[in-house]
Amino acid sequence: MSNMRSEREPAQLVIHNDDDTPDEFVVELLRRVFGKSEREAIALIARIEQEEKAACGPYPQSVAEALFKSAQQYISLARHGLKITLEEIKTPCELCGKPEGQTDVRIGGRTIWLCSDCIRAADSTSEEPEEKFDYACDVLDWHFAGVPRSKLVTTVRQFPGHMRADVQAAIDRLFSTAIRLYGINEEQRYETLSISRLLREGRHAQALAPLQYFDLEIGETNPVKCLDNGLWLCAQGDLRYAVLLCVHREYSRESGIRIEIAVPSGAAGAALVQQCFGELEQAVQAARTYRGKILSLDVDDDYRGRSRGITVHRLPPVSRSEVILPEQTLRLLERNVLNFVGTRDQLRRLGQSTRKGILLYGPPGTGKTHTIRYLATHLPGHTTLIITAEQMGLLSAYMSLARLLQPSMVVIEDVDLIARDRDDMGPCEESLLNKLLNEMDGLKEDAAILFVLTTNRPEDLEGALAGRPGRIDQAIEVPLPDETGRGKLVRLYGKGLPLEEAVAAEAARRSEGTSCAFIKELMRRLAQASLARDGGNSVISADIDEALDDMLFSGGRLNARLLGGAQQMAAG
Incomplete structure (x- = not known):
C-alpha cells in the first residue's frame, strides 16, 4: 500500500465576504488563479455571501502557499480589499475517526485521509508475495489472465514534451493505486515503445x-x-487495464510524451479510457507548472527552429527605483501596461479589447531589456514568454503557449530584424513577418495577451507593423539617460565602490550622451583603476579621466560605438 500515499500537509485558502469588492473581480480571481470554471466560481461566490466565507482546497502546503501569494498580488494590483487567509486543515482519520489524519490515500477515484495507526494496520494486512517477471509480455499476460490478446484494445494520446511536469503530476494522481509499476529496458532509443511491442516474445521480448x-x-x-518510461498495471473493480508511458523521440525535435492505455474491448473499458485521458488533458490545459513564470523555448544546435523544451528564467526582481527612465516615460509605461492589466476585467465588461501591443524603441544599451524585466516581475499571475529574433521560427509554438497560459506577456526582442521594409526582405523574412502580423491580428478581442516589441531602429520597421492600430497601440521611447538618470546609474552600478558625492556627480556629468550599458562599463573601469592605484580604497577624478579616454578616444570611433558611448563622440 506504500505506493498509494503521498506525505503532505493539507491546507486551504479561505475567501471572506467583502461587499466592496465586485463579484466580477472575484469570478476572474477564481478563474485565473485557482483554475475554477465560471460556473464553479459563481457557486463559490453564492456560498461566500450566504456563509460569509468559503474555502478553496484542500491543497498540498506548497501549492496552497503559491496560490495564496498569486491571489494576494492579483488583489493588490487591482486595489481591492478582498481578504484571503491561508489555513491548515484539521482532517480526521476517515477509518477510525481520530483527529490526527495525516496521509492522503487514493482509493479508486477518491482520496481519503488516514492516521498513522490505520496506515500501519493496512500495510501489515496487505503484504502478499509478489510474482517475479523478467519480460513485459509475461507480466501483461499475467495481468490480463483470461483475456485473449485479440480482445485487447489500446488508445494513444501524445502530449508536448514541454508539458512533461504537468503530465507526470496527473499520472501520479491517476494511477497511484496501481497494482504494479515496472520500468522498461529501451534498447533502441529512437524506436518508440508500444503495448504491441511489449507483447513480443522470444528473442524480441x-x-x-x-x-x-x-x-x-x-x-x-x-x-x-x-x-x-513506466508500465502501470491497474484495476477498477473487476476491470483490469494497463498504462504505458514513454517518450516519443525524433532527431533534432522536441520529444513528445506518449501515453497508451490497454483495456479489454467493451463499453466499460472505453469509458475508463475516456475518463483517464480527460483528466490528463485537463492537467495539461491547467498548466500549473509554468503559469506565472518567465519562459523561453529551447532551440536545437543546428538552427532548424525546432523546440526541445522550456527554459524557466529566474530573474531577480527589479524595483521601480531601479528603472532608469524619465519619470514621464515611466508613468506612460505603467499606464499602458500595469494599469491596463489591472483594469482588464472592467474593460471586458464595457465591451473593450483586452489585448495590447507596445513598442519600446531607443538606442542600444538604454535599458529596454531591463525595463521588460521590471514589467515581468510586476505583473502578478502573468506568464512572460521571451522571443529573440532568431527564434521567430517558433512563433506558432510560442503563441500556443501564450494562449494556454493566459494572462501572458509576449516579448519579441529586436523585432526590426524581421520587420524591415518589405523591399529589403528575402522570402524567408517575409514569411516570418506575415506570421507575426497574423498572430497579432488573429487574437480574440478578449484575449489576455500583451505584446511588447523592442527595436533599436524604429525607422526601419515596416509601416504595417509600426503604424496600424490593433498591432501597436503605444510606442514608448527609451531614451539615453539624462543627468539625473546617469547619477542613479552611477550609484546603482558603483554601489560597491568608495565613491564620494563629488566624484559620482562628476562621473554623471562627464558621461553625457552615453547609454546605461556605457555607464555600467565605466563603473567597472573605475573599480579597476582604483584597485591598481591604492587597492580599491578610493576613486578620484583622474580615474574618470583614464577610463573615459580609453572608452571614447584611444579606442577610436568603433570602440565608442560598441560601448554605447556619446553619439557625437562616436561620430567624431
Whole structure:
C-alpha cells in the first residue's frame, strides 16, 4: 500500500465576504488563479455571501502557499480589499475517526485521509508475495489472465514534451493505486515503445528494468522527478487495464510524451479510457507548472527552429527605483501596461479589447531589456514568454503557449530584424513577418495577451507593423539617460565602490550622451583603476579621466560605438 500515499500537509485558502469588492473581480480571481470554471466560481461566490466565507482546497502546503501569494498580488494590483487567509486543515482519520489524519490515500477515484495507526494496520494486512517477471509480455499476460490478446484494445494520446511536469503530476494522481509499476529496458532509443511491442516474445521480448527518473527544472527550489518510461498495471473493480508511458523521440525535435492505455474491448473499458485521458488533458490545459513564470523555448544546435523544451528564467526582481527612465516615460509605461492589466476585467465588461501591443524603441544599451524585466516581475499571475529574433521560427509554438497560459506577456526582442521594409526582405523574412502580423491580428478581442516589441531602429520597421492600430497601440521611447538618470546609474552600478558625492556627480556629468550599458562599463573601469592605484580604497577624478579616454578616444570611433558611448563622440 506504500505506493498509494503521498506525505503532505493539507491546507486551504479561505475567501471572506467583502461587499466592496465586485463579484466580477472575484469570478476572474477564481478563474485565473485557482483554475475554477465560471460556473464553479459563481457557486463559490453564492456560498461566500450566504456563509460569509468559503474555502478553496484542500491543497498540498506548497501549492496552497503559491496560490495564496498569486491571489494576494492579483488583489493588490487591482486595489481591492478582498481578504484571503491561508489555513491548515484539521482532517480526521476517515477509518477510525481520530483527529490526527495525516496521509492522503487514493482509493479508486477518491482520496481519503488516514492516521498513522490505520496506515500501519493496512500495510501489515496487505503484504502478499509478489510474482517475479523478467519480460513485459509475461507480466501483461499475467495481468490480463483470461483475456485473449485479440480482445485487447489500446488508445494513444501524445502530449508536448514541454508539458512533461504537468503530465507526470496527473499520472501520479491517476494511477497511484496501481497494482504494479515496472520500468522498461529501451534498447533502441529512437524506436518508440508500444503495448504491441511489449507483447513480443522470444528473442524480441522487451525486458523489464528498474524505474528511471530524471530531474526536470521548472524554476522552483526543487526539480520535478519524472519517469523516463513506466508500465502501470491497474484495476477498477473487476476491470483490469494497463498504462504505458514513454517518450516519443525524433532527431533534432522536441520529444513528445506518449501515453497508451490497454483495456479489454467493451463499453466499460472505453469509458475508463475516456475518463483517464480527460483528466490528463485537463492537467495539461491547467498548466500549473509554468503559469506565472518567465519562459523561453529551447532551440536545437543546428538552427532548424525546432523546440526541445522550456527554459524557466529566474530573474531577480527589479524595483521601480531601479528603472532608469524619465519619470514621464515611466508613468506612460505603467499606464499602458500595469494599469491596463489591472483594469482588464472592467474593460471586458464595457465591451473593450483586452489585448495590447507596445513598442519600446531607443538606442542600444538604454535599458529596454531591463525595463521588460521590471514589467515581468510586476505583473502578478502573468506568464512572460521571451522571443529573440532568431527564434521567430517558433512563433506558432510560442503563441500556443501564450494562449494556454493566459494572462501572458509576449516579448519579441529586436523585432526590426524581421520587420524591415518589405523591399529589403528575402522570402524567408517575409514569411516570418506575415506570421507575426497574423498572430497579432488573429487574437480574440478578449484575449489576455500583451505584446511588447523592442527595436533599436524604429525607422526601419515596416509601416504595417509600426503604424496600424490593433498591432501597436503605444510606442514608448527609451531614451539615453539624462543627468539625473546617469547619477542613479552611477550609484546603482558603483554601489560597491568608495565613491564620494563629488566624484559620482562628476562621473554623471562627464558621461553625457552615453547609454546605461556605457555607464555600467565605466563603473567597472573605475573599480579597476582604483584597485591598481591604492587597492580599491578610493576613486578620484583622474580615474574618470583614464577610463573615459580609453572608452571614447584611444579606442577610436568603433570602440565608442560598441560601448554605447556619446553619439557625437562616436561620430567624431
